[in-house]
Amino acid sequence: MLNRYREEYFINLNPIQAGGKTNxxxxxxxxxxxxxxxxxxxxxxxxxxxxxxxxxxxxxxxxxxxxxxxxxxxxxxxxxxxxxxxxxxxxxxxxxxxxxxxxxxxxxxxxxxxxxxxxxxxxxxxxxxxxxxxxxxxxxxxxxxxxxxxxxxxxxxxxxxxxxxxxxxxxxxxxxxxxxxxxxxxxxxxxxxxxxxxxxxxxxxxxxxxxxxxxxxxxxxxxxxxxxxxxxxxxxxxxxxxxxxxxxxxxxxxxxxxxxxxxxxxxxxENYEEEVEKARFFVERMESLGEIKQIGVKPKKHDLIRLETPFLYEMGLKHRKKGYFLYEELQDRGITGLTPGQTKWFKISTYGLTWKQVKYLVGAFEEIVHQETNNF
Amino acid sequence: MLNRYREEYFINLNPIQAGGKTNxxxxxxxxxxxxxxxxxxxxxxxxxxxxxxxxxxxxxxxxxxxxxxxxxxxxxxxxxxxxxxxxxxxxxxxxxxxxxxxxxxxxxxxxxxxxxxxxxxxxxxxxxxxxxxxxxxxxxxxxxxxxxxxxxxxxxxxxxxxxxxxxxxxxxxxxxxxxxxxxxxxxxxxxxxxxxxxxxxxxxxxxxxxxxxxxxxxxxxxxxxxxxxxxxxxxxxxxxxxxxxxxxxxxxxxxxxxxxxxxxxxxxxENYEEEVEKARFFVERMESLGEIKQIGVKPKKHDLIRLETPFLYEMGLKHRKKGYFLYEELQDRGITGLTPGQTKWFKISTYGLTWKQVKYLVGAFEEIVHQETNNF
Structure with a gap:
């Protein structure tokens, strides 16, 4: 019964979860x-x-x-x-x-x-x-x-x-x-x-x-x-x-x-430097998508990332699902951990993701943004 | 590696373990x-x-x-x-x-x-x-x-x-x-x-x-x-x-x-009364084995049992393994939870054992006592 609440098949972006995942x-x-x-x-x-x-x-x-x-x-x-x-x-x-x-x-x-x-x-x-x-x-x-x-x-x-x-x-x-x-x-x-x-x-x-x-x-x-x-x-x-x-x-x-x-x-x-590299890569690619800005000290020295995303908020205003579009689009792509409805800003962590997953994540955001932009 | 310390195939008599066993x-x-x-x-x-x-x-x-x-x-x-x-x-x-x-x-x-x-x-x-x-x-x-x-x-x-x-x-x-x-x-x-x-x-x-x-x-x-x-x-x-x-x-x-x-x-x-019955049965049978006495209020209203066992202590004095004989004999019979070497008294719990297990437990003690007595 309790099974369905667990998200082991998802990429979970919630920063409190990233470093606690078990093998x-x-x-x-x-x-x-x-x-x-x-x-x-x-x-x-x-x-x-x-x-x-x-x-x-x-x-x-x-x-x-x-x-x-x-x-x-x-x-x-x-x-x-x-x-x-x-x-x-x-x-x-x-x-x-x-x-x-x-x-x-x-x-x-x-x-x-x-x-x-x-x-x-x-x-x-x-x-x-x-x-x-x-x-x-x-x-x-x-x-x-x-x-x-x-x-x-x-x-x-x-x-x-x-x-x-x-x-x-x-x-x-x-x-x-x-x-x-x-x-x-x-x-x-x-x-x-x-x-x-x-x-x-x-x-x-x-x-x-x-x-x-x-x-x-x-x-x-x-x-x-x-x-x-x-x-x-x-x-x-x-x-x-x-x-x-x-x-x-x-x-x-x-x-x-x-x-x-x-x-x-x-x-x-020992391998933490690579985690920081992933975070920086993610930030760089997200900031190139539109009006998106990393908040906090730059460049990142940690995997917890806060993004200000007025761009996504604007998109939500025009979407029939309102601000929930982002959560649902990510969910459809096997990505979770954001607060449903939240689009003005969010916090995520790339900790423990493989490079392939980080790139998949960036690709997912790009897809959502472009798909939505084309639908206007 | 850590596997070998676990005792899931044993009857564990340790009172702190009895009520915490998971299904x-x-x-x-x-x-x-x-x-x-x-x-x-x-x-x-x-x-x-x-x-x-x-x-x-x-x-x-x-x-x-x-x-x-x-x-x-x-x-x-x-x-x-x-x-x-x-x-x-x-x-x-x-x-x-x-x-x-x-x-x-x-x-x-x-x-x-x-x-x-x-x-x-x-x-x-x-x-x-x-x-x-x-x-x-x-x-x-x-x-x-x-x-x-x-x-x-x-x-x-x-x-x-x-x-x-x-x-x-x-x-x-x-x-x-x-x-x-x-x-x-x-x-x-x-x-x-x-x-x-x-x-x-x-x-x-x-x-x-x-x-x-x-x-x-x-x-x-x-x-x-x-x-x-x-x-x-x-x-x-x-x-x-x-x-x-x-x-x-x-x-x-x-x-x-x-x-x-x-x-x-x-x-x-709801079924706790039966647990008390098991405890009382165990006490009665143990007390019939020799100089063994339940300490605490009688009859038992709880599954945690303390027994005074000078009889077992005396046996240990004559045994080549000294007081450790009891722990080892029980261990050989798939029963654990006693402190190694302890024979003057011990605490156990029969909680959660089936009647068959309780009877097996009594049988094990009877066997150990009689076997040792015959070896004298």
Whole structure:
């Protein structure tokens, strides 16, 4: 019954889906561990200590892969962000975040009752978060509050424009002001090389269902040595149980699939340059179709692409299906992931598509545009 | 590679596994939704609003199934307990919990820095949490603290002895003292009939990977009308996003499998009496084997069984494999789930086994005992 909602035979352009697509090996592992608590068959007192399958080795390998001192598994990036805020902030404390942050970053600040200062982005059409603006906002906070914010958060690549921020420069600024620095790498770690140490990051949050090609919910929180005692504090009565993890977090097949996929991720991130090339190629060809414009920093450094498409909007006005023509025409060509009816602008990702598929995609848009133009 | 750790061809006696075993239909749905965010293909602004697949209908049906006013999905029972404590308690506030509670209950109290009073259980061999002891502890708190605890938690069936507590009577006591009442139904809801309204429960937490026969991590938190505003508070900037859920929780295949399984659960809980019969039969036959004794309240009202087995321990002392003989002999007969080496006592569950399997299990123990006895 539920089958019909799935889109495995489609090219799915939805940016939140692109990096979470599984391969057949991952599907097999997920099925092997599908039963309730099956990852815990050989429980060793806590999830990260399990030796069969080797979760304990996974934790060590992840720390190496991400360049962090400590690693814990979370249910996702948002849960990692909440954990950091909850452990470092008291109600009323000030946090600085970038204005391109994911909504869940903002909601997490509400959850811990923090007071928020947002770093503004540059104006249309780039919407860039610059190190200068970040430092300006810190200075403004110090001026108003008399003290630095208790925590700084930066979105490595945001979900609106796919802009890659300068994490290294911003982490250096935060170091200067002695502010713990949290990098939300949900759209980067697992896709491209992210090394917490090299970027000067105190806390790194990752989303495995967004960017590691495995089923969710699963996330990773990388923690620098300095904060180990706060984050890995054990229960007084249960010395194997981490308080911040309530003992164990992702007691599910997702953890088993992460073990399976990690050795392949080195390769995956090595090849990210080609993903960027595909995105740039797609943008170039789309912009040549008519009044279509890539929004955000140019040229693209990430696969998430936002296009402003007044041209398609105009076409919809004259179409008997109105704005829905675009969604339906794409659907007919085995392409999905756009919001039905949306034509003024849209966000897509070309991540993981073959060159053949990218060209097919461009061809599909060309066909739709020309067909419609000829029908006028 | 990971295959070899799975035990699908075994009878798994581990109580945390028994109620989470999936059937082929659930495995199919899990595979359909295995990709990263696939449940969110048609996002409607929040997980519980998704219409394709019908998560929004699931929420309504779950509230009816569990007799609660409101329902939210969580990552598991422990996350539900933490959510309730985090929203209702300030650091230093007093919570009353039963001493048979899961370790994660205690760890969650540490996470919110609450002060804990534990209701003692009766002595060996019953370890029962009685309504009288619960009320006595409340009175003691009032005497010492000058006020009632801010929250009361009761474990419906505990994971050590499988004792079913009198939730109705204890909820009435809590009402009398105006204490919000949280019932941890991780070992009951999904196995047996649990109706929050009929039991006078303000908050009900359930574990789907423990007792709903689906993959984890997934839990349910039922909330009574009275606490709706606190628990379902929306973000100021994002009016569709629940703060306590950070927007969305279990954005995974687990949620899809819960949709699929819920219509079958009515039947599953209706047949629970037979599961209790199997447990009682098993206990009776085991106790007839020698110096073996069921610990906890008798007769069993739940499938989780704790046996004290000094008889098997004595056998191990004389065996060349020492205490490991039991684990290995069972393993040879396709039975797993005991801790290797453990013979003085163990916990098992007969949940979901057919009568034929229960009899096979009893036969296996009889065989091991007699074979070993004859070898002396």
């Amino acid at each position: 057949s090996l991952i599907r097999k592992v997920a099925t092997n561990f599908v039963d309730g608590y099956s990852i815990c068959d050989y429980c060793a007192g806590a999830l990260h200590r399990i030796e069969k399958p080797p979760v304990c080795k996974l934790i060590i390998d992840l720390a190496k892969f991400l360049g962090t001192d400590e690693v814990v598994l979370t249910h996702g990036a948002r849960e990692g962000k909440f954990m950091v805020m909850n452990l470092l902030l008291d109600p009323g404390d000030v946090i600085i975040i970038d204005s391109n942050r994911h909504y869940s970053t903002y909601v997490a600040t509400e959850g811990v009752k923090a007071r928020v200062y947002e770093v503004p982005c540059t104006s249309y059409p780039y919407f860039e978060i610059t190190p200068d603006a970040y430092e300006e906002t810190i200075k403004e906070i110090i001026k108003k509050e008399g003290t630095s914010p208790k925590l700084a958060l930066l979105t490595h690549v945001d979900g609106d424009y796919g802009n890659l921020t300068n994490a290294l420069e911003i982490s250096s600024i935060c170091k200067k002001y002695e502010i713990p620095f949290l990098l939300n790498a949900a759209y980067t770690a697992g896709r491209m090389k992210v090394n917490a140490k090299e970027l000067g990051v105190d806390f790194l949050v990752c989303s495995c269902h967004k960017s590691f090609g495995i089923p969710g919910p699963l996330g990773i929180l990388g923690i620098s040595e300095k904060y180990k005692d706060i984050f890995l504090k054990k229960s007084e009565k249960y010395p194997k149980k981490d308080i911040s993890l309530l003992g164990c977090t992702s007691r599910s097949a997702s953890t088993a699939t992460l073990i399976e996929t990690l050795p392949h991720l080195e390769n995956r991130v | 082929s239909l659930i495995r199919k749905v899990a595979t359909n939704f295995v990709d990263g965010y696939s449940i969110c293909d048609y996002c409607a602004g929040a997980l519980h609003r998704i219409e394709k697949p019908p998560v929004c209908k699931l929420i309504i049906d779950l509230a009816k199934f569990l007799g609660t006013d409101e329902v939210v999905l969580t990552h598991g029972a422990r996350e539900g307990k933490f959510m309730v404590m985090n929203l209702l308690l300030d650091p230093g506030d007093v919570i009353i919990i039963d001493s048979n509670r899961h370790y994660s209950t205690y760890v969650a109290t540490e996470g919110v820095k609450a002060r804990v009073y534990e209701v003692p259980c009766t002595s060996y061999p019953y370890f029962e949490i009685t309504p009288d002891a619960y009320e006595e502890t409340i009175k003691e708190i009032i005497k010492k603290e000058g006020t009632s605890p801010k929250l009361a938690l009761l474990t419906h069936v505990d994971g050590d002895y499988g004792n079913l507590t009198n939730a109705l009577e204890i909820s009435s006591i809590c009402k009398k003292y105006e204490i919000p009442f949280l019932l941890n139904a991780a070992y009951t809801a999904g196995r047996m009939k649990v109706n929050a309204k009929e039991l006078g429960v303000d908050f009900l937490v359930c574990s789907c990977h423990k007792s709903f026969g689906i993959p984890g991590p997934l839990g349910i938190l039922g909330i009574s009308e009275k606490y709706k505003d606190i628990f379902l508070k929306k973000s100021e900037k994002y009016p569709k996003k629940d703060i306590s859920l950070l927007g969305c929780t279990s954005r995974s295949a687990s949620t899809a499998t819960l949709i699929e399984t819920l219509p079958h659960l009515e039947n599953r809980v």
